[in-house]
Amino acid sequence: MLTSNLLDVDDYDPENEEDIIPITRDEFEKMAESYKVRITKVIFQSILKAKLTKEQIEYVFQVGGGCRMPMIKQLLLSTFPNANHQCNLYPDWVVAHGATLYAYHLENLKRNQQTKKYKIPSQCETYDPTFNAVGIDFGTTECCAAVVRKDGPYSILLDTCINLNRVMPLYVSFAEGQALFGQLVINRMKYFAKNSVFDIQKIIGKDFEEIVHNSLWPFKLVKNKEKVFIEVETVNGRENKSPEEIISLILEHVKTKIETFQDLQKFSRAFHVVLAIPFSYSERQKLSLQRAAVMAGFNSINFIPASIAAAFAYCAKNNILDQSNILICECEEGSTELCIAKMDTNEFEILSYENDSHLGGEDFDRLLFNHFDAILKRKYEINVTRTNAKYDLNQICRKIRHELFFRNEAWLHLDDFIFDNEEQIKITREDSENMSAELLLKIKRIINRVVLKANVSKESIRYVFHVGGGCQMPMIKNLLLDTFQMAYHKFHEYPEEVVAHGAALYAYHLQRSKIERGF
Known part of the structure; x- marks a missing residue:
């Protein structure tokens, strides 16, 4: 590497072909000392704002042509001696390369959002449990997980406080050294409300102004640099936690329960996950949930609309006629979502969907x-x-x-x-x-809107799939029966678990397709 260089005077004075002006690297670095001090100041300000120490920096990405300067490179190496320093061969290009990758990612998201057809998983007499197919219904207020066994989907017990119900309320408590989850948190709300967080699915991926506040919340929402944080009392005092951090703790708990169950069945820990979410989820909410899943230790996940996952579970148990119009009504604890789909040669084509995320x-x-x-x-x-x-x-x-x-x-x-x-x-x-008359009227309006958007008549709906605990309420069940009198109404033995079952079947379908394609 050069330690000196020359300036040819004839570049500026054509008549002077002999004179040159030499400069060494040492001379250049001495005259640039003030700039080096300013760069050092920026580095330490960034560390301070991040509330980290130099020793906590694990990677340093060197970007831009300036990072090729030995004094800058040496400054970074001496400031972060324990870090893994990454410097691209062409650091001037790396930003454009990253922007290209992000553009590709956004285009994929756009295409996925526009997907209107879903391949229906094939019915099997027996399944291969070593596929380790997992479905997680991450609802507005509750969570359920299922794995595919030899005979089909099987729900996992996520909450030991609920013996007969395999659905876990999305409650988290920070009253002790480690986070607690589910019904146990609810049972202790009278004494530990200030340490508890719930309704997190109504917060993640949203701006502060979008969030509808609940008078029962014992925690506070705070806005910091356009981001929303939950201020909650912990054993270490009041802390601000991001929605992604809290959801990652829930998903980590779910992951541990799945791994424990799989170990009991002597299967490997590598499993393939499909996460069921509402149709109405924005791309921002999906990205936030995806980040939370990565923080929880999931290597990769696939998303599917909860209504479609439920339909897969119903199709696995029933012979549904081709070319049928199907209404899927999911009424859970925190929201109501309706979808009309057409069964077209082993595919579901989405005709319309409507939801109310504040009606459940x-x-x-x-x-x-x-x-x-x-x-x-x-x-x-x-x-x-x-x-x-x-x-x-x-x-x-x-x-x-x-x-x-x-x-x-x-x-x-x-x-x-x-x-x-x-x-x-x-x-x-x-x-x-x-x-409840007014709430029932709201559900009627959702039904009318989803039928109108699908451009079908109520009489053309051949099947109605009842999904979620709310569909067990006689008034909602009767509303659907009265509205769609010509349809076959399908009821699941465990309507609160049916989405997780369908998501597990879809995970099985995706894994089998990969194996068949040789991946």
Whole structure:
């Protein structure tokens, strides 16, 4: 490498062909010392803003022609001696190369967003469990995971607090040294609400102004440099956590449960994952969720609309006639989504979809909450909304809603709020349905919109697939039966698990296709 160079004077004075002006590298570096100091200052300001130390920098990417200068290269090497320094042969080009790769990535996302057809996984008499196909339904408020066994999809127990239900509420607590998840967090909300986070799916990938705040949130949302963070009390004091960080903890918990289950079955840890998400998810939300999945340790994931995943599960259990119009109604705890698809030679063609991300089982719970809260205030002078007892009432209302799936009446027991008081407040299914009339009207409007957008008639819908716990509510079930009287209505034994089952089948289909193509 040259340590000196020359300036030919004849480049500027053609008559002077003999004189040259020499300069050494040392001379150049001495005159550039002030610039080197400024660059050093920028480096340390960046480290300070990132709240890191020099020793925590693991990689240094050297970009631009200036990084080829020995004094700059040496400055970086001496400042970050423990880092892996990466310098492209052509550092001037590397930005353009990266921009090209990102343009390719965006084009792929655009094409995926425009996908309107999905290949239906083939029905199998027996499946190969060594494919390790995994489906995860990452819903608005709950999560469910399934793997493909020899006889088909099998749900994994994610939450040990729920013995009969394999669906885990998306609640996280930071009250202890390690994060806690699911029903256990809900059970302790009365005492550890300030340490708890939920509704994270309604926050991730959104601007601060887009987020609809919930009066039950015990945490705060803070805006920092156009990014949203959750301010929550932890064992180390108040901390700001990104939505991606919190979701990555949930997915890591799910991943651990899957690995444990697979180990018990003596399979390898390498598995192939399909994540079911709402149709309405924006590309920004998908990217945020993808980042969270990578943080959780998933090497790669594929996305699929939750409604389509549910349809795959129904098709695996039923012989669906070709050229049929199918309505998939997914009513879960936090949202309602409807999709109309046409079965066309082993493919689903999406004709239309509609959703309301703020209309689900929780909204029916809120009506019950307001009903009982008014009675407690008026008759017993108890204001639960001022204390953490509101979380107890919220969960009791959910249980009552579930009881009214199968019974005509249910009761709120006063001893949950007043010591040694054995009184009860009765509510009937009819009472519940009367107060839910406006919510039911909203669902009717969604049905009308999705049918109109598909350019089909209600009479042309041949099948209706009922998906999600909300579809077990008699008023919603009857609404669908009355609206689509000519259709065959299909009900799953576990409607809250059907999306995860379908996602697992799709993961199996993708893995088998790879093997058949020799990948």
